[in-house]
Amino acid sequence: MKTIYIKIMLIALSVFVVSCDDDETLSNTNVSPVSELYSPADNTFFNLGAASSALFEWQHAKAEDNGIVLYDVVFDVESGDFSNPVYVMPSDGKGLQNTLNISFTDLNRIAEMAGIESKNSGKLKWTVLSSKGLNIQKSSASGVIEVERPAGFPSPDELFILGTASEAGTANTDAIPLKKIGATQYEIYTSLKPGDYHFITRKSDNSLVYSINGTNLEEGGATTYSGEEKVYRIQVDFSDGSVNMVEVGEIKLWFPPTGEFMFDFEYKGNGTWKAANVFIEFKQEGWGRDERYKFRFMIDGQEMWYGSVNGDNQRPSDDSDLSxxxxxxxxxDYWSNCFKYNGNVDEKNADIEIIFNASVPEYTHAVTPL
Structure with a gap:
């Protein structure tokens, strides 16, 4: 009987100890809410078109165990109560610091999520959450900032063209990708025929849609093209919502050894041109045979020359790098930045193809002996 009594006492004691440990563990997760927001001051105005950032700062919260505190900055619409916030972002230092330095690019995205349209101003409400991963405390203080969104839009990871006026047709799955030529810039060489066209950010049904209105990019809608079928270079810059669209005319190969523009390049679709089955002959000089060439494009009625990244080159071989x-x-310049033909095309027929589309790492060309 005495043994049973001792066992009962030991069990009760162990339960008490575990309970105390649990209470102590839970109490170690207690933190205070942030009591004061330091900056930005209420109704501070930010023009998000600038390449800059905004600094948010607040008073440190206190942890019951005097340990670290984690912070999240919460953004909401001006009338919101943070129960369904627009965006939540950890503070600097992966949530450890009582500051958040946020780029205008990210703030512009948040403003868009809050329903503030491009080229318009509006207000965002913000506050801070403090925690140790549990027992999240929302500050009773909140601030309001006013932002003006630039004409541009958040730059997508991809951009495609489609529509009855395009080479792609109307199916999302057939949309033709534009080439990304900068952080916020896309470009495509493509033909247009009478009809409508627009841009999408992905081939799925939930894509964002953009269209061209004059020289500006707009959300939604479609652009009507009513002119003759022609080839265009279309450049889109999401940073300022601008569009540059110019006609691409004749392309010729410049052969400086004889001072001639040679071959007719026919547009074949998807940003490619081809001079098919042309006869190539190097020029005999006292020192050997000269095989240098580069290309002249007529873009918007003006000459634009394309050549090698190198001022001078050695003759390539079948093993030369594609670059x-x-x-x-x-x-x-008459001679500078010329390519050289591979020796295997001298006095032979060949196809010369120019490739200016998103399928290649850089715009390029190929000379294929027949």
């Missing part, structure tokens, strides 16, 4: 044929804008 040898990459095409970059160059000057109209």
């Amino acid at each position: 040898f044929w990459y095409m970059v804008p160059v000057t109209d």
Whole structure:
């Protein structure tokens, strides 16, 4: 009987100890709410078109165990109560610091989520959450900032063109990708025919849609094209919502050894041109055979030259890196930045293809002997 009594006492004691440990563990997660927001001051105005950032700062919260405190900054619409916030972001230092330095690019995205349209101003409400991962405390203080969104839009990871006026047709799955040429810039060389076209950010049904209105990019809608079927270079910049669209005319190969513009390049679709089955002959010089060439594009009625990234080149071989044929804008200098033909095309027929689309790492060309 005495043994049973001792066992009962030991069990009761162990339960008491575990309960105390649990209470102590839970109490170690207690933190105070942030009591004061330091900056920005209420109704501070930010023009988000600038390449800058905003600094949010608040008073430290206190942890019951004197340990670290984690912070999240919460953004909501001006009339919101943070029960369904627009966006939540950890503070600097992965949530450890009592500051948040947020870029205007990110703040612009948050403003868009809050329903503030581009080229318009509106207000965002913010506060801070403090915690140790549990027992999250919302500050009783909140602030309001006013932001003006730029004409641009958050830049998507991809951009495609489609529509009856485009080469792609109307199915999302057939949309043609634009080439990303900068952090916020896209470009495509494509033909347009009478009809409508627009841009999408993904091939799925929940894509964002953009269209062109004059020289501006707009959300939603479609652009009507009513002119003759022509090839265009379309450049889109999401940072300021601008569009540049110019006609691409004749393309010729410049052969400086004889001072001639050679071959007719026919547009074949998807940003490619081809001079098919053309006869190539190098020029005999006293020192050997000269095989240098580059390209002249007529864009918006003006000459634009494309050549090699190198001022001078050695003759390539079948084993040369593909980057040898990459095409970059160059000057109209008679000899500079010329490519050289592979020796296997001298006095032979060949196909010359120019490829300016998103399928290649850089705009390029290929010379294929027949």
